[in-house]
Amino acid sequence: MTPRGAGGNCPLTIWLGCWLLLPCLLVWSLPTYGPETCDHLIGEGHLMKLQQLIDSQMETSCHITFKFADRDQLKDSICYLKKAFPLIQDIFEEIIRFKDNSSNYNASRDLHELYLRLRDAGCVTREHEERDEACVRTFNNTPVQILEKVQNIFVETNRLLKDDWRIFDRDCTSSFAKCVSSGPERQNMGSPVLQFQGSDFWVLIAGILLVLLAVGGLLFYKQRQRNRQELQPAEILLEQPEIRSPLNQEEDRQVEMPV
Known part of the structure; x- marks a missing residue:
């Protein structure tokens, strides 16, 4: 008579234990993060x-x-x-x-x-x-x-x-x-x-200053040109010779004649 389990047939509890152990081994072998x-x-x-x-x-x-x-x-x-x-x-x-x-x-x-x-x-x-x-x-x-x-x-x-x-x-x-x-x-x-980051800020400031200087220079140049144009007619009048009428010329000749 063969003892129970010695004939190559495992008891049911052993099979259940193996099946329960297998998932545990799989979970243990996987990398876990927590x-x-x-x-x-x-x-x-x-x-x-x-x-x-x-x-x-x-x-x-x-x-x-x-x-x-x-x-x-x-x-x-x-x-x-x-x-x-x-x-x-x-x-x-x-x-x-x-x-x-x-x-x-x-x-x-x-x-x-x-x-x-x-x-x-x-x-x-x-x-x-x-x-x-x-x-x-x-x-x-x-x-x-x-x-x-x-x-x-x-x-x-x-x-x-x-x-x-x-x-x-x-x-x-x-x-x-x-x-x-x-x-x-x-x-x-x-x-x-x-x-704005460090250097970008100073580049922006320098650019703004250059624009302001350029605009100021342009306005100064235009104002100077305008003043020059206003002074030119007065200078022309001062430089023209005095035009005397014929009557004035005759009076001058009479004054110059000896008595």
Whole structure:
């Protein structure tokens, strides 16, 4: 008599245990992302790629207009990062683009994927936090300056997450509300505001001064010409010889005759 289970037939409980263990193994083998894993998502390799991306940019005077968090209004560094972090996606998808399959394209793609992992894990922003225009304003920067903003966000986020991966649980609703009340012009007021950067401002001032000098010189020249035209008729009258009548000429001859 063969003992139960020794003839090659496994008991039902063993089969059920195997089937239950298989999903657990699959889930365990998949990469998991969550707030507790945020402190090591940003690696030194990512920061090096970002620095190389900045160094490879051509120096140019061209500026790109884009929206980003206003650090002047958000003094709290945590709230500033929570506001700026979602805007990085727009930079990677709409503003900074490179030729397909180039080294810069591959680097920007890897950094974009890093952003998506941080977002999906809820490392900086939470699902219930809405994205709005509060504390956001329009910037006009070069590509290098834009990438440096992204670099600052990643570096500061990495530092804070390594100190405490729960640090971004802070509620910034009150800080964002202050931005709305203190800076309505920066929100959707419908009136565009010109933004000037350092050298651009002084170039504009110099241009305005040159225009004013040119207009002043032209007005002075026209006034001088007008005055000259008014003086010419009087000078002509003074230069003409005196025309004497025949009667006056006869009187002169009589005076000259001796008595």
